[in-house]
Amino acid sequence: MKKIMLLIAVVFVCTAFTTIIVYPIDGYEYTGIKRLKRLELIKSGEIVEKQSLPEGAFKSYRDIKLNLKEKAADSLHCFFTESPEFQKEISDLFRGLDKSYSLTVLDISDVNHIKYAHRNETSGYQPGSVGKLAVLLGLFDQLAKIYPGDFDKRIQLLKTKVVKSGVWGLTDEHTIPIYNIETKKLVKRQVIASDEFSLFEWADHMLSVSNNGAASIVWREVLLMQAFGDKYPELTEAEALTYFKSTEKKVLTDIGNDVVNLPLRALGITADEWRLGSFFTKGANTYVGDKGGSIGTPLGVMKFLIQLEQGNVVDENSSLEMKRLMYMTDRRIRYAQAPALKEAAVYFKSGSLYKCDRSNGQECGKYMGNVQNFMNSVAIIEHPDNTTYMVVLMTNVLRKNSATDHMNLATNIDKLIRK
Numbered sequence: 001m002k003k004i005m006l007l008i009a010v011v012f013v014c015t016a017f018t019t020i021i022v023y024p025i026d027g028y029e030y031t032g033i034k035r036l037k038r039l040e041l042i043k044s045g046e047i048v049e050k051q052s053l054p055e056g057a058f059k060s061y062r063d064i065k066l067n068l069k070e071k072a073a074d075s076l077h078c079f080f081t082e083s084p085e086f087q088k089e090i091s092d093l094f095r096g097l098d099k100s101y102s103l104t105v106l107d108i109s110d111v112n113h114i115k116y117a118h119r120n121e122t123s124g125y126q127p128g129s130v131g132k133l134a135v136l137l138g139l140f141d142q143l144a145k146i147y148p149g150d151f152d153k154r155i156q157l158l159k160t161k162v163v164k165s166g167v168w169g170l171t172d173e174h175t176i177p178i179y180n181i182e183t184k185k186l187v188k189r190q191v192i193a194s195d196e197f198s199l200f201e202w203a204d205h206m207l208s209v210s211n212n213g214a215a216s217i218v219w220r221e222v223l224l225m226q227a228f229g230d231k232y233p234e235l236t237e238a239e240a241l242t243y244f245k246s247t248e249k250k251v252l253t254d255i256g257n258d259v260v261n262l263p264l265r266a267l268g269i270t271a272d273e274w275r276l277g278s279f280f281t282k283g284a285n286t287y288v289g290d291k292g293g294s295i296g297t298p299l300g301v302m303k304f305l306i307q308l309e310q311g312n313v314v315d316e317n318s319s320l321e322m323k324r325l326m327y328m329t330d331r332r333i334r335y336a337q338a339p340a341l342k343e344a345a346v347y348f349k350s351g352s353l354y355k356c357d358r359s360n361g362q363e364c365g366k367y368m369g370n371v372q373n374f375m376n377s378v379a380i381i382e383h384p385d386n387t388t389y390m391v392v393l394m395t396n397v398l399r400k401n402s403a404t405d406h407m408n409l410a411t412n413i414d415k416l417i418r419k
Contacts, residue, residue: 027061027324031200032159038179038186047184054332054342056382064324064345066316067108067380067388068309076268079106079306080299083115090117093412097405100396104298106306107389107417118298124272125394126374127296128351129210131276133304133378135219136325138260139203140318142225146232151317157233158200161221164237165195168220169213170283176205176214207325207349212280219279223256223288244287253289261292263314264300267307273300296351298392301378305390309380323347326380334403335377335393338410347380367401375402379410387418 028036041047071078086107094101102120143154169191178187178195191213197205199221205214224240225232244252260276274297278290304313313319326347336348354369364370376394381387391413395402 030061030155030159031204032198033201033204034179034181035177035186035204037181038184041184054344056342056344056346057332059327059345061324064320064327066309066311066320066323067382068111068306069311069316071111072310072312072316074310076303076306079114080116083117086115087117089416090413091119093409093416094119098395098397101405102298102394104302104392105389105413106302108309109387109389109417121299121302122273122297123394124295124297125376125396126353126372127274127276127294127301128353128374128376129212129215129280130296130301130349130351130376130378131294132206132210132215132280132351133301133322133326133349134260134264134274134276135206135215135222136203136322137263137304137313138222139199139218140314140322141263142222142259144314144318146225146230151315154318155321158203159198161199161233162196163199163202163217163221165191165193165213165217166241167193167283167286168216168279168281169193169195171281172212174209174211174213176209176211203325210350213283215280216284219256219260220284222259223252226255226259249287249289252287253291256288257291264304267303267313269300269303273297273303296376296394298394301392302390305378305380305392309390323380334375335379335391335406335410337403338407338414340411340414341381343384344414345382347382349378351376351378363399367403368399370399372396373398373400373402375406377406377410381414383418385418389413389417 027033028040038047042049090103090105102123102125104118104121105116107115143157147153147157170193172191175188175190178189191211199218202214202217205211206218224235224243227243228235256279257277261271264274272295275292275295277292277294279285279288307313308319308323311319313322326349327345332346332348334350336346336350352367352375354367354373355371356364356369357371358364362370367373367375374394374396377391379391381389381391393406393409395405
């Protein structure tokens with residue numbers, strides 16, 4: 001009877017909560033992420049706020065599933081067999097577009113007849129914020145080492161371990177949502193050194209609003225998990241600071257590099273396919289340096305997505321939790337903003353990095369770099385009719401904001417797959 005009542009409650013939440021984008025809809029008690037409590041109050045009518053957001057954004061965390069579990073034992077090469085007709089149709093979408101457009105797309109709507117297509121899939125790009133998925137992987141990899149065989153304790157640590165920003169979170173222009181449960185006030189501002197949030201909340205800030213400071217803070221904690229092992233849960237701020245001040249910078253750099261890159265290697269993703277070489281904020285460079293440079297390829301990131309859907313990234317529970325976190329976007333942008341996707345659940349990460357040189361008088365601006373202008377989109381799309389596919393799109397089109405092209409390609413790819 002209790003199970004029936006729980007299912008009724010979940011259905012009620014899913015149908016009644018129709019004005020805002022959240023992840024998970026019913027996730028405050030599970031995660032402790034305070035902004036989700038505010039969303040509960042909006043649902044109940046205690047806070048009045050009108051927003052117009054896509055229907056596909058209203059899944060419960062209980063509704064999010066892994067799509068390739070029955071293919072969990074299949075090796076990666078099984079998924080990368082080109083489908084000639086599908087390949088031709090995908091290739092035709094790029095006629096007239098810049099040669100820098102690179103792509104992998106995997107249609108898994110029918111897991112017994114998977115279709116793969118690609119374009120310049122091994123070309124390397126600066127991954128930008130897509131690299132935050134590697135930090136997320138590092139986090140769950142270390143949690144599994146601290147609590148092997150006990151996923152509940154990993155979630156409890158994410159929920160209860162509160163850490164301070166310090167200098168690591170500084171110098172990012174992206175704001176974060178800060179909700180005070182007692183006063184019911186929401187403030188959006190940049191991270192400051194005194195900010196304190198749980199690991200779950202920092203991870204939320206890292207992905208939902210792509211805050212660079214939050215990414216460096218999560219990465220810092222992953223480094224500390226590696227350094228202190230099972231002593232990490234009780235580690236104090238003072239002890240952590242002493243460790244950073246007393247440890248040689250090269251040692252810290254090596255550890256920091258390993259904790260986000262070695263889990264990628266364990267998934268069969270090579271250093272030339274995807275790697276991170278530097279933290280996301282200048283503040284982090286007080287203690288750690290850069291190493292090896294950062295690069296991402298459509299092939300490397302697709303390898304990650306496939307194994308995530310198989311449940312092979314760390315383990316099945318970790319894969320599912322990471323997928324849930326990818327659903328937790330503050331708003332849909334670029335590729336994910338395509339109107340064709342409004343009814344679909346979209347698990348998404350976008351990344352960009354641009355550089356300008358105005359000395360020669362060339363046009364240049366935000367997301368319109370004339371030296372480099374990387375824009376990357378990573379998406380898992382799930383339609384109500386069970387059309388399901390994964391896309392990694394990477395571009396470097398100079399002097400042009402490629403967001404519209406990404407959105408238009410999303411529309412055309414969706415139309416092609418659903419025809």
